[in-house]
Structures are given as C-alpha cells and as structure tokens.
Amino acid sequence: MAKSIEPNIADLANGWLKSYNLDYKLEQESLNTETDKALSDYFTKNGGSGANRPDAKLLLKDKNLDHFPILIEYKGYKDKLVKLDASGKVENRTAKNESHFKNINSFAINGAVHYANALLHHTSYTDIIAIGMTGHKDESNNIQHEIGVYYVSKSNFGIGQKVGEFTDFSFLSEKHFDAFVEQVRTLSLSQAELDKIKEQREKEIDTSLVRLNNDIYQNEKGLGENDRVYLVAASIISTLGIPGKVSPLEKSDLKSSTEKGSTDGEIIVRKIEAFLGEKELPEQKKELILRTLKNTLSTDNINKVKNGESQLKRVFTKIVDDLGIYYKIGLTTDFTGKLFNEMYGWLGFSQDKLNDVVLTPSYIATLLAKLARVNKDSYVWDFATGSAGLLVAAMNEMLNDAKNTITSPEELAKKEAEIKAEQLLGLEILSSVYMLAILNMILMGDGSSNILNKDSLQDFDGKYGFGETDKKFPADAFILNPPYSAQGNGMNFVEKALGMMNKGYAAIIIQGSSGSGKAKAINHKILKKHTLLASIKMPIDLFIGKSSVQTHIYVFKVNEPHHQDEMVKFIDFSNDGYTRTNRKKSSNNLKDKDRAKERYEELISLVRFGKSKLTIFTENEYYENTIDPKNGDDWNQSIPVDTKPTLQDFKKTVGDYLAWEVSNLLKQQTGEGNNSGK
Structure with missing residues (x-):
C-alpha cells in the first residue's frame, strides 16, 4: 500500500527539463512579464487562493516559428492528477458556472488548464499546452508518477483536450517537439462536442452578463441602459485588435489622464477608429458607429478622475475581465442581444413594448435557420433584425456547413468571407437597436456590411445597402421574429419579404393569434403565392419573464401558391423537453428534462420528411390536414377528438x-x- 509521503516531484520534473536542455528556457520565461501579469490579473479577478503561478512555464517554438506556452503544475499526492466531469472534460466550473477552485487548487491538470485559460484571456497566445504531474512514494520509497498533457486553444473554446499518454517530458525536447505539435494539430472535436462546449460557454456568458450588469447597475451611477450596451461594445471592439495592423487595447493603456486628447474615452475612440479603418467598412457606417459610441465615451462624467481612476477605466476593466475570454476564443453568439436581454430586468417597458423587443433565445434562432434550410450557399434576410440574433444563428449554420463540405483551406476562407459580407441582410428601423445589430455582427467577425437602418415595409427595395447597391439581394431564406404590435401581429412583414423572393423557404416565430384570425386577410394574400408547409405550436413559457403570449412557428415554401389539397403538418411542440424558470439568481433557467436536443432534431425532420420520422413524439402531437387557401384563420389546427x-x-x-x-x-x-x- 502506498504511503502518503509527499515526494519532491518538482525535482524530478526539473531534472528532466535540464536533461533536455530546457532549463535555461524555463528560467528565461520566468522573466516574461506578459504571462506573469496575465496570470496575476486572472487570479485576482477570479478570487483564487494559494499560488497564482504555475510551478513551471516555458515558451517553445516549433519549426514554423509558432510559439507555444507550456504551463506545468505539480501535485505531490496520489490520485490528484485530474478531476473530470460527467462528460469526461476537465471540471473547472461549478453547477453555478463559477470557477471550481476546489478542483483547480487540488488537481494538477485542473490547475494547469485554469492557468492556460488565463493566457487565452489576457494575452495574444491562442495555443497553449497545459501539463499536470503528480507522484507518490511506494512501499519501497520509489517515486511513482503520472503525467497528463492537455491542449488548450481558441479552437476548443479553452475547454482543453487530452493529447496522449506520456511518462516523461521528452516530448518537449528539441528533437521531439515538432512531432508533438503535429500530434496536437491532429486533435479534433466533433460538431456535437463543439456544440456541447459552446452551449456550456454560453451559459457562462449569461452568468457573467448578469454579474456584470448588476455590478454596473449597483455601483456605477449615471450610466443609462444604452450606455451600458455601448460601453460593452466599445470595450470589446477596442480590445479585439487585428494581427499585424492594430494592437489590442490593454487595461494599462488607459492612464485616466485629464489632458486634452489623452482621456480614457479619447484613447478608446482612437483604437476603435483604427480597428474600423482596417475592417474597410463603408464610410457612412463607420461614421455612424463612431458617432454613437463617442456620445457615451466622451462625456465628462465618465472620464472624470477620482482616486486616480476614471469611471470609464473602471468599467472597461470589469468588462474585459468578465467577458474577454469569450470573444477571444471566438465564441459566435448573439453577444449584444444577450446583454440587452439581461438589461430588460432594469427597464420599464410596457407589456406591449416588451413583446416587441423580446430577444429570440439562441436555440430557437438556430431552429428557425434550420427550418428555413439554411446552408453555406443561402442568402438569408431578416426584416426585423433587432440585435441580429437570428442572423448570427444563420451565419453560424452557414459557416458550419462550409467547414463540413469544403476541404480546401483557401476556398473555405474565401467562402467564409463571402458569407459574412454578401449572404446576410438585415433591416432594423430603431436606430439604437440597429447599432446593436451592427456591433453584434462586428463582434462575430463582421457580417455587418448589409445591416440597414431602414423601414423594411416602406423604404426597402430589395437591394444591397452597401457594395453593389444596384443589385438585388437574391434572398432564398427568410427568418423572422416580428414586432407583434405590427399589423396582423407582424404578418405584414412576412407578406412583404416573401413577395420579394423568387425561391426558397421561410420560418417565422409569431404570436399564435395571427394564424387563427388576427391576420386573416394578410394570410389569404400570402397563400395566393406561397405554400404553408408546417404550423408548430411552441411552449407557452418560451419567453418566460419577457413575454407571456402563445407563439407558433410557420414554415413556408416560397413562390409556390398553396394548393387546396396541400397537406399541412400541424405539430404540437408544447413539450419541447425543456423546463424554464425565471429566477434571477439561478445559474441556469433552462434545463433539459426530457431529451430536448433530440426533440428539436426530430421536429426539423418531421417538417422536412413527415410522419415517418416520428420517434419521440406521439401521433397525438403530429397531425396532417388541409387548410382553406381562401380563409387564413385555420393555421393552428390540432388532432381532432372523435366523439362519435x-x-x-x-x-x-x-x-x-x-x-x-x-x-x-x-x-x-x-x-x-x-x-x-x-
């Protein structure tokens, strides 16, 4: 039986490093102020206890001169190598989406992966090797050791992937390091694994936004709701940077000076100007962004220096520390929409207004994109864009399809650029919300080129807003969550958009009464030109805490008149597998209680292929029947109860x-x- 004597694991490991001629690099790297400061800042912010440095760190280069920080953590105890969660991933987050410091401090790999995320957050490094090593003395007083090697990267959202099995550190030696890097490069995650990690990270974003918004609301006086949104956007844009062209703004760059031209607000504005200039946005759009952000960044109060620090620097620091990791790892989500949705708790909207501005949950936005059959070659538009959450979801579907079907890196890069610049178009009439959409798409990699500040019903002629402005946007996919206060609960947007399309599909989520009489005349007009394929009754609590209306999703085939014998698929999706709560302090108000993800996939298959795809759903939840094309109020049918x-x-x-x-x-x-x- 092994004794609980703690051996000097560091001596064993450092002996290896010396034998591989790496000890000089170890000593050299300890002088690297960038990584030291990043680790210190990370632990200060996250409240970690104990040492705030890994036990060893190196900076190695491969044959392509790419730099890899190597972070090593030692634990001189048995069974303290790694703590994994139920899915086999390093468990560094609690059920409340907070740092799991008990695991981080107790297990070698958990600590090393935590350090690696600090570098992802606070430095320009995107590929880091996290190594954990533990050991104990056996009955013969010999050291028995274990090593775990994990790859922590922007590509795996910082979650960490096990590289392989190793018994010493020889893979770090000059002789073997290039082969090790090749092994790392072959690691991959399935789309399902990436989706799961992304979902977890999005929950973390929600938790961070709640904390950030509450902090600013409670402690930073004089900032309105729009100011908070614009400060988040300005802070993030200024810290994005463009490799080789625009350096990211660091917290240390803000000096809280009162000197004209050197205030924190002016420094941030100059950095944003440089960023937007390199992005080659249309001049009109660039000026609009700068003008809007300057209104917040240039005010006297936010730049006033108190106790050596401006309110702007203080808020900037909070934003970067809370959110920086999520956009640095390239998480494509409705960022500003999530922030604005969180702020609804502080806003005094009337119920009608609240229904108009409510954010579509990201999983519903993705559902709409899939129901509209979006792929890499689609041209997608949204006539009531809001914060651009639906377009973000569509863009993600398009990019995923491109990655899965294009094998040439050069062709893939070209296609990704085309998707972002040419294949998305959104219209938003409210100028403040329009700014959110632009900023959101910039944060997602700049798909903002054709986000237009126009009335989609009165002022839009179907053409590109920027670039080839004399050319029609060839829309073949339409997604929408309209303002319900509009005519026919928003069905007038549907009629207008579908009427400007030559082919394709549409999926809209709308108040259910629009299909049972509220939009009868408009629906009649729509069916003269387009086919209703499916009517889906959504859960009544879908927008819990934001809206209390019953919604339906209607799916259309464009430019094909609805035939009176056409069988429409009526699906009762009231039980989508999720349970929802509206507790402000809850870490997760959305819980998968009954195969929710599988239910959403089956729903998509049912709409596309019909009854043969029934697996989870019962026949009482799926019904096919005709509608009267000349009517327009019979779109919400359910399976009839036969009383004869x-x-x-x-x-x-x-x-x-x-x-x-x-x-x-x-x-x-x-x-x-x-x-x-x-």
Whole structure:
C-alpha cells in the first residue's frame, strides 16, 4: 500500500527539463512579464487562493516559428492528477458556472488548464499546452508518477483536450517537439462536442452578463441602459485588435489622464477608429458607429478622475475581465442581444413594448435557420433584425456547413468571407437597436456590411445597402421574429419579404393569434403565392419573464401558391423537453428534462420528411390536414377528438351492462340461498 509521503516531484520534473536542455528556457520565461501579469490579473479577478503561478512555464517554438506556452503544475499526492466531469472534460466550473477552485487548487491538470485559460484571456497566445504531474512514494520509497498533457486553444473554446499518454517530458525536447505539435494539430472535436462546449460557454456568458450588469447597475451611477450596451461594445471592439495592423487595447493603456486628447474615452475612440479603418467598412457606417459610441465615451462624467481612476477605466476593466475570454476564443453568439436581454430586468417597458423587443433565445434562432434550410450557399434576410440574433444563428449554420463540405483551406476562407459580407441582410428601423445589430455582427467577425437602418415595409427595395447597391439581394431564406404590435401581429412583414423572393423557404416565430384570425386577410394574400408547409405550436413559457403570449412557428415554401389539397403538418411542440424558470439568481433557467436536443432534431425532420420520422413524439402531437387557401384563420389546427361512438364502443357498453346484470343476479341468488339455510 502506498504511503502518503509527499515526494519532491518538482525535482524530478526539473531534472528532466535540464536533461533536455530546457532549463535555461524555463528560467528565461520566468522573466516574461506578459504571462506573469496575465496570470496575476486572472487570479485576482477570479478570487483564487494559494499560488497564482504555475510551478513551471516555458515558451517553445516549433519549426514554423509558432510559439507555444507550456504551463506545468505539480501535485505531490496520489490520485490528484485530474478531476473530470460527467462528460469526461476537465471540471473547472461549478453547477453555478463559477470557477471550481476546489478542483483547480487540488488537481494538477485542473490547475494547469485554469492557468492556460488565463493566457487565452489576457494575452495574444491562442495555443497553449497545459501539463499536470503528480507522484507518490511506494512501499519501497520509489517515486511513482503520472503525467497528463492537455491542449488548450481558441479552437476548443479553452475547454482543453487530452493529447496522449506520456511518462516523461521528452516530448518537449528539441528533437521531439515538432512531432508533438503535429500530434496536437491532429486533435479534433466533433460538431456535437463543439456544440456541447459552446452551449456550456454560453451559459457562462449569461452568468457573467448578469454579474456584470448588476455590478454596473449597483455601483456605477449615471450610466443609462444604452450606455451600458455601448460601453460593452466599445470595450470589446477596442480590445479585439487585428494581427499585424492594430494592437489590442490593454487595461494599462488607459492612464485616466485629464489632458486634452489623452482621456480614457479619447484613447478608446482612437483604437476603435483604427480597428474600423482596417475592417474597410463603408464610410457612412463607420461614421455612424463612431458617432454613437463617442456620445457615451466622451462625456465628462465618465472620464472624470477620482482616486486616480476614471469611471470609464473602471468599467472597461470589469468588462474585459468578465467577458474577454469569450470573444477571444471566438465564441459566435448573439453577444449584444444577450446583454440587452439581461438589461430588460432594469427597464420599464410596457407589456406591449416588451413583446416587441423580446430577444429570440439562441436555440430557437438556430431552429428557425434550420427550418428555413439554411446552408453555406443561402442568402438569408431578416426584416426585423433587432440585435441580429437570428442572423448570427444563420451565419453560424452557414459557416458550419462550409467547414463540413469544403476541404480546401483557401476556398473555405474565401467562402467564409463571402458569407459574412454578401449572404446576410438585415433591416432594423430603431436606430439604437440597429447599432446593436451592427456591433453584434462586428463582434462575430463582421457580417455587418448589409445591416440597414431602414423601414423594411416602406423604404426597402430589395437591394444591397452597401457594395453593389444596384443589385438585388437574391434572398432564398427568410427568418423572422416580428414586432407583434405590427399589423396582423407582424404578418405584414412576412407578406412583404416573401413577395420579394423568387425561391426558397421561410420560418417565422409569431404570436399564435395571427394564424387563427388576427391576420386573416394578410394570410389569404400570402397563400395566393406561397405554400404553408408546417404550423408548430411552441411552449407557452418560451419567453418566460419577457413575454407571456402563445407563439407558433410557420414554415413556408416560397413562390409556390398553396394548393387546396396541400397537406399541412400541424405539430404540437408544447413539450419541447425543456423546463424554464425565471429566477434571477439561478445559474441556469433552462434545463433539459426530457431529451430536448433530440426533440428539436426530430421536429426539423418531421417538417422536412413527415410522419415517418416520428420517434419521440406521439401521433397525438403530429397531425396532417388541409387548410382553406381562401380563409387564413385555420393555421393552428390540432388532432381532432372523435366523439362519435363506434361499433366497438357499443359492444363494450352492452358487454359492461350485461356483466353488471349478471353480477346483480348472482348476488341475489347467493343472498336467497343463505337465507334459506338459517
């Protein structure tokens, strides 16, 4: 049985490093102020206890001169190499989406991966090797050790992937390091694994945004709701940087000076100007962004220096520390939409106005994109863009399809650029919300070129807003969550958009009453030119805490008149597998209780292929029937309940009655026999 004597694991490891001629690099790297400061800042912000440095760190280069920080953590105990969660990933987050410091401080790999995320967050490094090593002395007083090697990268959202099995550090030597890097490069995650990691990271974003918004609301006076959104956008844009052209803004660059031209606001504005200039945005759009952000960044109060620091620097620091990791790892999500949605808790909207501005949950936005059959070659538009959450979801679907079908790196890069610049178009009439959409798409990699500040019903002629402005946007996919206060609950947007398309599909989420009479006349016009393929009843609590209306999703085939014999798929999706709560302090208000992801996939298959795809759903939740193309108020049908008795019902009733009669006769006979025997 092993003793609990703690051996000097560091001596063993450092002996290896010396034998591989790496000890000088170890000493040299300890002078690297960038990584030291990053680790210090990360631990200060995240409240970690104990040492705030890895036990060893190196900076190695491969044959292509790419730099790889190597972070090593030692634990001199048995069974303290790594703590994994139920899915086999390094468990560094609690159920409340907070740093799991018990694991980070107790397990070698968990600590090393945590350090690696600090570098992803606070430095320009995107590929880091995290190594954990533990050991104990056996009964013969010999050191028994274990090593774990993980790759932590922007490509795996910082979650960490195990590289392989190793018994010493020789893979770091000059002789073997290039081969090791090749092994790292072959690591990959399936789309399902990436989606799961992304979902977890998005929950972390929600938690961070709640904390950040509450902090600013409670402690930073004088900032309105729009100011908070613009400060987040300005801070993030200024820290993005463009390799070789624009350096990211660092917290240390803000000096909280009162000197004209050197205030924190002016420094941030200059950095944003440089960033937008390199992005080659249309001049009109660039000026609009700068003008809007300057209104917040240049105010006297936010730049006033108190105790050596401006309010702007203080808020900038909070934003970068709370959110920096998520956009640095390239997480493509409706960032500003999530922030604005979180702010609804502080806003005084009326119920009608709230219904108009409510954010579409990201998983519903993705569902709409899939129902509209979006792929890498689609041209997608949204006539009530809001924060651009639906376009972000569509863009992600398009980029994923491109990655899965294009094998040439050069062709893939070209296609990704085309998708972002040419294949998305959004319209938003409210100028403040329009700014959110532009900033959101910039954060997602700049798909903002054709986000237009126009009235889609009155001022839009179907053409590109920037670039080839005389050319029609060849839309073949339409997704929408309209303002419900509009005519027909927003069906007027649907009529306009579909009428400008020559082919394709559309998926809209809308108040259910639009299909049962509220938009009867508009629906009649739509069916003259387009086919209703499916009507999906959504959960009543889908927008819990934001809106209380019953919604439906309607799916259309474009430019094909609805035939009276066309079978429409009516699907009751009231049970989508999720349970929802509206607790502000909850770490997760959306929980998968009954195969939710599988239900969403089955829903997409049912709409596309029909009844043959029924697996989880029952036949009571799927119904096919015709609608009257000249009507427009029969879009929300459900499976009819047949109350007419059948012959079988009659036979059963008669049988039950005869059984009752026989039972009574037997009881009477038994009773008479007993009386006669007394």
